[in-house]
Amino acid sequence: MNLISESPMHYSGQEAGFTAPAREPVLSVRNLNTSFRTGDGWKNVVRNISFDIAARETVAIVGESGSGKSVTSLSIMRLLSVESSRIEGQVMLNGRDLLSLREEEMRRVRGNDISMIFQEPMTSLNPIFSVGKQIAEALTVHTDITEAAAKAEAIRLLEKVRIPNAASRFDEYPHQFSGGMRQRVMIAMALASRPKVLIADEPTTALDVTIQGQILDLIKTLQDEEGMAVLFITHDMGVVAEVADRTIVLYRGDAVEAGKTEDIFHRGQHPYTRALLSAVPKLGSMGGRDLPLRFPTVDMTTGQQVPLAKVSDTVARAKRPILEVKDLTTRFHIRSGAFGRKTGAVHAVENVSFELFEGETLSIVGESGCGKSTTGRSITRLITPTGGKVTVDGQDVMKLSQSALRAMRRSIQMIFQDPYASLNPRMSIGAAIMEPVLQHRLGTKSEARDKAAMLLEKVGLSADMMARFPHEFSGGQRQRIAIARALMLDPKVIVADEAVSALDVSIKAQVCNLLLDLQQSLNLAFLFISHDMAVVERVSHRVAVMYLGEIVEIGPRAAVFDNPQHDYTRKLIAAVPVPDPARRRIKRNMVVDELKSPVRPVGYQPAVRQYREASPGHLYRVD
Amino acid sequence: MTDFAISQSMPARQSSPVLRALRRNRFAWIGIGLLALIVLVAIFAPVIAPYDPLKQNILHRLSPPSSDFWFGTDSYGRDVLSRLLYGARISLSIGFLSVLIAMVVGSALGILAGYIGGVFDQIVMGIVDVMLSFPTLLLGLMVAAMLGASFENLIIAIAITETAPFARVARAPTIAMKRRDFVEAGRSLGYTPLHIMRVHILPNILSDIVVVASLWMASAIRTEASLAFIGLGVLPPTATWGGMIREGFDNILSAWWLVVFPSLAILLTVLALNILGDALRDAIDPKTRSQG
Numbered sequence: 001m002n003l004i005s006e007s008p009m010h011y012s013g014q015e016a017g018f019t020a021p022a023r024e025p026v027l028s029v030r031n032l033n034t035s036f037r038t039g040d041g042w043k044n045v046v047r048n049i050s051f052d053i054a055a056r057e058t059v060a061i062v063g064e065s066g067s068g069k070s071v072t073s074l075s076i077m078r079l080l081s082v083e084s085s086r087i088e089g090q091v092m093l094n095g096r097d098l099l100s101l102r103e104e105e106m107r108r109v110r111g112n113d114i115s116m117i118f119q120e121p122m123t124s125l126n127p128i129f130s131v132g133k134q135i136a137e138a139l140t141v142h143t144d145i146t147e148a149a150a151k152a153e154a155i156r157l158l159e160k161v162r163i164p165n166a167a168s169r170f171d172e173y174p175h176q177f178s179g180g181m182r183q184r185v186m187i188a189m190a191l192a193s194r195p196k197v198l199i200a201d202e203p204t205t206a207l208d209v210t211i212q213g214q215i216l217d218l219i220k221t222l223q224d225e226e227g228m229a230v231l232f233i234t235h236d237m238g239v240v241a242e243v244a245d246r247t248i249v250l251y252r253g254d255a256v257e258a259g260k261t262e263d264i265f266h267r268g269q270h271p272y273t274r275a276l277l278s279a280v281p282k283l284g285s286m287g288g289r290d291l292p293l294r295f296p297t298v299d300m301t302t303g304q305q306v307p308l309a310k311v312s313d314t315v316a317r318a319k320r321p322i323l324e325v326k327d328l329t330t331r332f333h334i335r336s337g338a339f340g341r342k343t344g345a346v347h348a349v350e351n352v353s354f355e356l357f358e359g360e361t362l363s364i365v366g367e368s369g370c371g372k373s374t375t376g377r378s379i380t381r382l383i384t385p386t387g388g389k390v391t392v393d394g395q396d397v398m399k400l401s402q403s404a405l406r407a408m409r410r411s412i413q414m415i416f417q418d419p420y421a422s423l424n425p426r427m428s429i430g431a432a433i434m435e436p437v438l439q440h441r442l443g444t445k446s447e448a449r450d451k452a453a454m455l456l457e458k459v460g461l462s463a464d465m466m467a468r469f470p471h472e473f474s475g476g477q478r479q480r481i482a483i484a485r486a487l488m489l490d491p492k493v494i495v496a497d498e499a500v501s502a503l504d505v506s507i508k509a510q511v512c513n514l515l516l517d518l519q520q521s522l523n524l525a526f527l528f529i530s531h532d533m534a535v536v537e538r539v540s541h542r543v544a545v546m547y548l549g550e551i552v553e554i555g556p557r558a559a560v561f562d563n564p565q566h567d568y569t570r571k572l573i574a575a576v577p578v579p580d581p582a583r584r585r586i587k588r589n590m591v592v593d594e595l596k597s598p599v600r601p602v603g604y605q606p607a608v609r610q611y612r613e614a615s616p617g618h619l620y621r622v623d
Numbered sequence: 624m625t626d627f628a629i630s631q632s633m634p635a636r637q638s639s640p641v642l643r644a645l646r647r648n649r650f651a652w653i654g655i656g657l658l659a660l661i662v663l664v665a666i667f668a669p670v671i672a673p674y675d676p677l678k679q680n681i682l683h684r685l686s687p688p689s690s691d692f693w694f695g696t697d698s699y700g701r702d703v704l705s706r707l708l709y710g711a712r713i714s715l716s717i718g719f720l721s722v723l724i725a726m727v728v729g730s731a732l733g734i735l736a737g738y739i740g741g742v743f744d745q746i747v748m749g750i751v752d753v754m755l756s757f758p759t760l761l762l763g764l765m766v767a768a769m770l771g772a773s774f775e776n777l778i779i780a781i782a783i784t785e786t787a788p789f790a791r792v793a794r795a796p797t798i799a800m801k802r803r804d805f806v807e808a809g810r811s812l813g814y815t816p817l818h819i820m821r822v823h824i825l826p827n828i829l830s831d832i833v834v835v836a837s838l839w840m841a842s843a844i845r846t847e848a849s850l851a852f853i854g855l856g857v858l859p860p861t862a863t864w865g866g867m868i869r870e871g872f873d874n875i876l877s878a879w880w881l882v883v884f885p886s887l888a889i890l891l892t893v894l895a896l897n898i899l900g901d902a903l904r905d906a907i908d909p910k911t912r913s914q915g
Contacts, residue, residue: 380811409813422804426826435822436812482808489812 025052026229027076027114027197031089034068034075042086046071047253049089051246053197053229060232060244060261064276064504065475067250069233073199076231077116078106094196112142115190117183119202124186125174131185132158132170138192157188160225161218179368180211187218194226201233208367209531213575216242235505237280238534238577241265249273261581274298278305279509281534283561283576290558292361292539294516295509311516314359314523315541320394321355322492322525323379323412328352328388330371330378334599347598348374349385350549350606356493359519361526363536363557365572366546369598372529375546376495379527380412381405393492410440413486417498419478423470429481430466436488448488455484459514476507480514487518495527500535512539533576537561542617545569548598550609555618565612565620648906654898661892665711672705676862685878695880697870703880706862707888713863714892717774718844721781725843726836728782729789734820734828736790737797747790754787763846767855774857777850781843792835796828834903841896848889864889 032049035042046068053059063069074080075087078098091098093113098106110116118124126134135154139145145153151170158166161184174182183203190198200219204212220243223230232243240247240261247264249257249272257270268274275298286293291313297306330349333342348371356362364372378385381397390397393411400408416422423432433455434448443451453463459480470478479499486494496515500508512535518524530536536543537557544554545568553566564570610622664671673693680700688695694703736747754762766780800806800823809819850856851865852872859866864885871881 382807382810406813406815409811412811414808414811416804416808418804422808424805424823424827427822435814439812439814439818485808485812 023054023057025054025092026094027231028052028092029076029089030092032072032075032091033088034071034080035086035088037084037086045253046075046250049248049250049255051248051258053231055196055227055229056223057246058223058230058232058244060234060240060247061250062234062237062240062247062276063250064235064506066252068253069235069250070201072250073116073201073231073233077110077114077199079110108142111138111190111195112193113195114197114199115193115195116199116201117186117190117203119205125182127174130171130173131177132172135185135189135192138189142193153192154188157191158185160191160222161185161188163188178211180207180214183207183211183215184218187215187222191222191226195228197229197231198223199231199233202235203232204239205234205236209533210367210571210575212239212577216577219243236577237265237277237505238579241579241581242577244581249276265579265581271298274305275506277579279506280579281509281532281538282579283534283537283573286537286558286561290541290556292516292519292541294513295538297509297513312520314519316358316360316523319358322358322393323356323527324389324391325355325375325379326353326389326391328375328378328385328390330374330383330385342602344599344601345604347549347600347604347606349378350598351609352388352546352549352551354544354551354554356525356527358492358525359523360542361519361528361540362542362544363528363530363540364544364546365530365533365536367531367572369548370546371549371598372531372546373497376414376497376527376529380409380414380495382414407440410489411491412493412495413489413491415479415482415486415494415496415499417502419475419482419502420470422482423478425470428467428469429473432470433466433481433485433488436485440489442489451488452484455487456481458487458518459484460510474507476503476511479503479507479511483511483514483518487522491524493525493527495529497529498531499528501530501532508535515539533572545572548596550621553618553620555614555620559615559618563614563618565614565618567623569620648902650898651902651906654895654902657891657895658899661711661895662715664708665715668705668708668712672702672708674702674705676701676705676709677860678702685874685881687878688880694884695878697867697878697881698874703867703884706867707864707884710862710864710867710885711888711892713774713857713861714844714847714865714889717778717781717847717857718840721778721843721847722785722836722840724778724782725785725839726789726832729786730793730825730832732786733790733793734797734824737794738801738816738820738824740798744794748794751787751790754784755791757784759784759842759846760849763850764853764855767850772850772855772858777847777855777857780850781846784846785839785843788839789832789835793828793832796831797824800824800827834900837896837903838900841893841900844889844892844896 029052030050032046033044034046035044049072051059061069061072071080076091076098078087080087087099089099093109098109101109125131129137132151132154135157136147136150139150139153140147155166155170158169163169163181163184174185177185203219204215207215216239219230222228230243232240234240244261246259247261248255249264249270251272257264257268257273264273265277268277278296278298281295291311294308294311296308298304328349329351332346332348334344334346335341336343350371352375354362364375366372374383377383379390379397385398388398392408395408397405397408423429430449430452433452434445437443437448437451438445449466452466456463456465461477461480461484470481473481499515500511503511515526516539519526526539528536528539540557542555543557543560544551545560545566546552547568553560553564553569560569561573564573611619612622613619678701680696683692683696683700685698686692686696686700692702692704694707696702697706732747736744762784763780766783767777770776770780806819806823809823847856847863848865848868851863852869854869856865857863859870867885868882871878871885875882
């Protein structure tokens with residue numbers, strides 16, 4: 001760590017990032033230092049951050065969890081608690097130092113000169129007021145206008161953020177808007193006062209990839225129209241490449257590198273920048289390979305790439321598939337009224353069929369609500385499916401009794417998305433890992449302990465960590481623990497439900513590599529459920545694309561990604577942000593739409609689907 | 624995907640912030656101190672008590688508080704202070720044991736109902752709702768009258784009246800826990816439902832239950848006193864606080880000390896338990912933890 005904080009900051013390119021802004025800066029930050037009060041004195045969490053943003057310019061601050069990127073934006077807005085934080089340095093907005101303003105003056109700056117949009121559009125709107133009213137409120141707070149004028153202006157803003165039928169949606173409530181539409185509303189509110197600076201703090205992180213593409217396009221368009229300076233905070237290098245003119249890389253509170261986005265991407269100097277960039281999955285980087293590919297790793301001291309280990313073919317296509325799913329259907333009834341009458345059903349999974357071979361990774365991709373997680377849970381019978389047949393290792397899962405089901409669960413295991421929630425906080429990790437063997441009476445306590453120790457080493461942790469509790473571990477380490485626990489029963493199939501989605505990009509790469517290693521050494525079959533196309537491309541042998549509960553396309557990974565047949569697959573691939581700054585300011589011109597809902601009325605008969613074969617094993621739905 | 628800020632906001636083990644909040648709450652110390660005092664007095668009653676609580680003395684009938692009899696004597700000439708000290712043993716043990724039984728049975732029912740769900744849940748919660756709609760005293764009175772008045776039967780009667788609230792308190796967090804990934808992980812690892820409830824759910828909801836236990840122990844002591852006052856308590860001549868009030872009630876105009884001192888004892892004990900319960904609840908609820 002010392003090595004990094006003591007080394008001087010790298011400036012890439014001749015124009016040298018922040019020192020020479022192209023035009024007169026709107027926002028100019030110098031030597032920003034933020035400290036938090038802790039039990040013993042002050043802890044410095046952001047050190048010596050300096051940058052300028054001119055009108056119509058976008059500066060991105062990129063970094064992983066705990067790098068201080070959000071603290072930077074909150075410091076600029078002075079939104080941190082006065083008692084427990086200390087902000088030093090200079091934040092100049094059009095020549096005015098924001099840090100020396102009195103609190104009342106600062107309040108006039110917020111939402112007026114500088115606006116902010118946040119990550120969670122679901123929680124940042126008040127659920128009991130209509131959307132239009134909330135925008136109108138943002139207008140009347142700062143300016144003296146009549147109610148009618150405020151309404152007209154609010155509708156104009158809703159149109160400006162490209163919400164279809166803006167006038168008719170004025171009186172609708174937040175729950176009637178999808179996540180992407182709510183983020184548009186948040187942007188409309190932020191624009192209400194015609195701010196000079198827009199701070200966007202992970203504005204697309206909680207959104208689906210096609211919606212993310214639309215929102216990024218919108219921000220670019222609005223910036224051109226309004227001439228705002230945009231400070232974009234994100235962890236996603238793909239998003240950075242798409243939006244940012246200049247980029248600052250934060251690492252544990254230090255700006256380790258700053259410069260033009262192109263220079264950072266192509267000529268990044270700092271080892272951390274290189275490690276970060278090499279861990280970013282790039283769509284279309286497989287180069288005609290059929291097998292999965294490990295993520296490259298970078299030595300953090302030298303910045304040199306470590307050569308990739310070879311991946312050999314583990315798929316046992318000659319044997320009977322280890323997992324066979326035939327016409328799997330899961331529906332949830334919607335009941336309403338005083339007597340709980342059935343008024344409809346969520347058709348979460350509809351006639352899904354596929355096979356998974358030993359040593360193979362089949363990925364299920366799709367956006368939120370497409371039924372991919374329900375598919376995983378139905379297969380392991382955490383949810384009881386409505387119909388269909390699931391065969392694991394020759395056993396019909398649907399016909400098993402409760403006790404036989406418990407025994408069957410030894411062969412099929414799950415890894416969950418949130419590593420913070422999947423471990424019992426009151427149980428030491430040793431006990432948690434040993435528990436499966438003891439519960440199934442597969443060995444004595446000392447045998448279980450030996451196996452747990454062996455598996456901890458295998459997932460890259462050390463055996464002497466067994467006495468510790470989950471809160472002592474980071475997210476990536478916890479996910480490794482969850483993997484070790486799943487391996488205790490020697491499963492043949494592992495259902496990984498968004499298993500790497502909550503992890504930082506470098507950790508994500510490491511965990512993906514771990515899963516590949518485990519497949520190489522244990523011949524595991526993975527059902528890899530994910531919304532992340534770039535990760536999926538890297539780890540899978542075959543891919544299934546799901547949309548509204550149905551598989552629309554399935555086939556060998558190379559065939560699906562290089563030659564997508566179904567419209568939805570094409571749309572999904574086109575929406576993935578590409579970590580290549582050359583594509584910046586190219587708009588996708590995507591249609592503004594919302595994801596359709598799989599809710600159907602009672603008695604709905606799903607259409608009988610036809611599938612066509614594009615190449616051997618590559619099927620797509622005929623619509 | 625989301626920014627977890629690992630290094631800065633590591634969630635600590637859940638018990639420690641509770642204890643810390645409790646330690647900060649000065650009001651809680653009054654409750655704890657008072658309760659500790661009452662428990663010590665009850666344990667060491669034979670050592671502290673100046674007289675035998677059952678020994679009658681015709682010469683000192685209804686004598687007011689004096690240096691010989693600090694809290695006076697009753698109509699049989701028995702020392703009120705000594706009876707009070709021995710009465711604490713009855714009140715506290717009935718309160719503690721009945722709540723213990725109610726807690727074990729009620730929480731078990733609540734966890735089962737919450738975890739199993741469906742029809743079983745509806746039936747259990749239906750019964751709980753019916754039981755909650757009876758006033759505690761009335762229900763206790765019915766059960767005590769049916770079983771007959773004795774130390775054991777009183778415990779059972781009071782335990783029955785207080786099982787329902789525990790079932791309700793245990794059910795809600797169980798349902799929340801059931802949706803947590805580590806419970807789902809347990810199911811997918813093939814653990815038995817009983818094991819999941821015992822090892823993965825119970826320890827995580829125990830704090831909610833303990834808070835309620837301290838509040839309901841206060842109620843149990845009140846119920847015991849009320850039942851004794853109506854004559855359904857532990858049979859005389861055993862000293863109980865409720866029974867002492869009942870006996871003193873006949874002479875309330877001439878001998879105030881017969882009613883006032885046992886009433887004060889009940890008041891202080893119930894107050895101590897309520898303060899402790901409130902403090903525990905505030906300490907466990909993260910929303911109120913910072914205040915106090």
